[in-house]
Amino acid sequence: MNASPDVPHINGRLAILAGKGLFPLLVAQAARKLGHDPYIFQIKAEADQDWSGFDSSRISVADLSTFAATVRREAIGSVVLAGGIARRPDLADLRPTWRSLVAFAASFRVFATAGDDKMLRFAIKVLENEGVQVLAAQQVAPDLLGQVGALGHVSPSAVDQKDIEAASQAALLLGRLDVGQGAVSVRGRVIALEGLEGTDAMLARVADLRASRRLSSPVGGVLVKLCKPGQDERADLPSIGPDTVINAHAAGLSGIAIEAGRALVLERDRVVAEADRLGLFVTGITPRQEEVEQCLR
Secondary structure (H helix, E strand, O other), rough: OOOOOOOOOEEEEEEEEEEEEHHHHHHHHHHHHHHOOEEEEEEOOOOOOOOOOOOEEEEOOOOOHHHHHHHHHHHHEEEEOOOOOOOOHHHOOOOOOOHHHHHHHHHHOOOOEEEEHHHHHHHHHHHHHHEEEEEOHHHOHHEOOOEEEEOOOOOOHHHHHHHEEEHHHHHHHHHHHOOOOOOOOOOOOOEOOOOOOOHHHHHHHHHHHHHHOOOOOOOOOOEEEEEOOOOOOOOOOOOOHHHHHHHHHHHOOEEEEEEOOEEOOOOOOHHHHHHHOOEEEEEEEEOOOHHHHHHHH
16 A cells, blocks of 8 residues: 555555644545545544544543453554644543553553653653554655745845744753754744644733833744654644644744754645745744753763
């Protein structure tokens, strides 16, 4: 079924654990182009797309028992994690299998206490323990990855480059703490860091700072989104979409920089169209290796 060496080896039927947003649907459509018929696990209270054209079921994010039974029934061998999950499960939500209970009983507290990357690493281990391989979404949908350089007609200026450098350093340090993936710099000064509230809420804070004249410059600044140092790339890659561009403009920013090859651009054509319409740049960058290594120490 695989058409070329660039297509990942997919064991059994492919499944997608679908959270919030358009991303899972884009991955499912890409899988169909590869000749697969993906099964969709719609995560309760998160999945918000129309999945009527796919085999699917709704499942609690911590219901491993139902997941394992469906894996056996549908002959699923590979799983992709895609989409946002706003609510973390607690122990009351947990429906383990005997296999997962024996292997990970002492570690399930990670659901309540760990940072996002640690929690996702643990979730991947649990899924793999149930006998499936966990693939990165970008292995199935590589066209979603951003590339080096400007996506549209606007490119960053020399001033913007200084903001990109400052925000990149802040984003890497923030990621090292397993807190967030984004930062905003204005005139070389880091003025906002992404927390649990996400990118859009951070940009809203920047807009509020501008409206209250807490920032000396009425316009300018850059949003940078990077992978966390050492991040498992099979889940939670940084991403942007048309709303990110619109919100960055509302915050008075000059543009957005994302990590080339390790960040997702959802609805690329719309992203480029909105950026060009609003006069913002969207560009792919490669963090300096020494900065990444320093964060990993």
